[in-house]
Amino acid sequence: MTYCVAIKLKSGLVFASDSRTNAGVDQVSCFRKMRSFIDPGNRVIVTLCSGNLSITQNALNLMELQGRHSDRRNIWNVESMFDVAQLLGESLRQVRETDGAFLAQSNVDSGANFLVGGQVGNERIRLFLVYAEGNFIEAGEETPFFQIGETKYGKPILDRVITPTTPIAEAIKCVMVSFDSTMRSNLSVGLPIDLACYESGSLKLGFEHHITAQDPYFSQISRHWGEGLRGLFASLPAPDWLNPSTSQPGS
Amino acid sequence: MTYCVAIKLKSGLVFASDSRTNAGVDQVSCFRKMRSFIDPGNRVIVTLCSGNLSITQNALNLMELQGRHSDRRNIWNVESMFDVAQLLGESLRQVRETDGAFLAQSNVDSGANFLVGGQVGNERIRLFLVYAEGNFIEAGEETPFFQIGETKYGKPILDRVITPTTPIAEAIKCVMVSFDSTMRSNLSVGLPIDLACYESGSLKLGFEHHITAQDPYFSQISRHWGEGLRGLFASLPAPDWLNPSTSQPGS
Known part of the structure; x- marks a missing residue:
């Protein structure tokens, strides 16, 4: 399993991913799920991925390869993050077309998702979620974050804390809590966590x-x-509709 | 969607279920997902269900009907909670066998799960999870709770708080927080909540x-x-690996 989260704030972007991959509990490995494509002063693009590792690695390699060996539109020359999301979706489709049927023969899912965000030139910062089918959506004003992988355990704290005006440091703190909750409830999400921040307009990776x-x-x-939650829970009142003998222990 | 939780403590059992069912967002209804079968002084059995409502209702009705009109083993005469779980699994299989193929023709899932717990005669209190296939597992010493339906959002607080020695009032408080978290993150789980408690050895339903x-x-x-979580989050230290200008707002 995987857990990745990307947050789009007014002041910048925050990306985080775990490193655990597993093909059955007896085959757990550690792989980096964050890749960044940086041309300082010109573009900063960060990708996070979940799903079949061979599919996501190959899609990224394919996208990068096209950039090195062709004059066609590629990740280093397109003029918008929208184009980047499109390129990534196309690479994903291509890899799934090549490998998907073979994987299906062994009942292996070739599904994969990407989060891709960053800034290209003078365009504003943008964040996209690329689906397994290669189509994608963009985070808007009312959607300050996207998650992929094991998303549920870590979502409540993001829901409660993150707004577009949250400062970057506050968002990082929230991401830490979100990962802590996820790793506590799902053993297949694990350390190390890769974390990257991008400050809007800087066109360099601010912090990794x-x-x-x-x-x-x-x-x-x-x-x-953990201690705070237990303390907070202990401070909640006991139910008042129980008879006194049962309600005392909880008060 | 549905959220149900049942907890087996040394001192007794706690059951809780939401009441929302939906067949698409334009068809949301309110149905009770808790049924109890009580013969005071002899047996207390409580069931919670998730999944296809016609399947779960019919499985319970079938199980109850067999009790009224036959001398065969039924929910009112079997001597163990194990038999009750088996009866429920059999009824579920029977209903799915009758209706499943017709539902499948319209791509409707006939899957359904039950939690069933209680006490029969002098046997200890027991709690079972009945799967859609009619097989079942029992909560042991190290498994103080089972959940069915939308289980993930409400699981972390149960993981952190519930142990076999948790008092009933404390468990109820925890169930309230667990439902609050679930309803906050999934609109298809909703009030009212049905809550029932059974005190070990009492052979009457203690509290509804x-x-x-x-x-x-x-x-x-x-x-x-909610306020406590925000306060606790605010009290967490800001990341120390950021440069001072970015870390200040979060401290």
Whole structure:
């Protein structure tokens, strides 16, 4: 399984992905699910992926390859993030067309999703979710984040905290809690976490961090949040519709 | 969608279910998903269901009907909760065998799950999860709760709080938070909530409550929890690996 989240704020973008892939519980590996394509001063593009690893790796390689060896529109010369999402969708379709039928013969799902965001030239920052079918949607004013993979456990805290005006540091903190909740409830999502931030208009990757099990900040957040939740829960009143003998232990 | 949870504690059982069913967003209704079968002093059995409503209703009706009109083993005369789970699984299989193929013709899923728990005579309290195929598993020492339906949003708080020694009032409080989280993230799970508690050895239903939108306790828990989470989140430290200018707003 995978968990990836990308947040579009007024001030910039935040990307995070876990590193665990598994093909059955006896075949768990660690792969980076974040790729960035950077041409400083010109474009910063970050991709996150979930789903079949051979499909997502090949789609990205195919997209990059076309950029190196052709004069056609490619990730390094297109003038908009919309074109980038389109290129990625096309590469994904191409790989699935080539490999999908073979995978299906062994009942292997060739489904895969991407989050792709960044900034190209003077265009505003943009964020897209590319579906397994190669079509895509863009995050709007009212949609400050997208998730792919094991999305449910980490969604409530994002729902409660993230708005377009949330500062980047606050969003990172929220992403940490979101990953902590996800990893606590789903063993197939695991450290290390790759984290990247992009400040709107900078056209360079502002900040990258690789969070391992030894990361003191992540450990602190995880412990503080867990203890805080238990404390908050203990502070809730006991139900008043129980008889006194049953309601006392919970008060 | 549906959300049901049943908890097996040393001191007794807690059952809770929402009431929303939907066949597309334009066809949302309110149905009770909790049924109890009580013969005071002899047996208390509570069922919760998720999935296709016609299938679950008919499976329960079939099981009850067999009890009224036959001398065969039925829900009122079997000597163990294991037999009850088996009866329910058999009824479910029978209804799916009759209706499943017709539903499949219209691409309607005939899948359905049950939680069934209670106490029969001098046997200990027991809790079972009946799968759509009619097979079932029992909650053991290390599995204090089962969920069916939209299970993910409400699972983290149960994971953090519930152990076999949790008092019933504490478990009810936790169930309220679990439902609040689920309803906040999935619109297709909705009030009212049916809640029932059974105290081990009592052989009578200890407590039943129907929680509507006007319930002051549920509103209080929901508000207190939401505000508390925001407060707890605000108290978390900002990431220390950001440069000072970006990290200040979150601290």
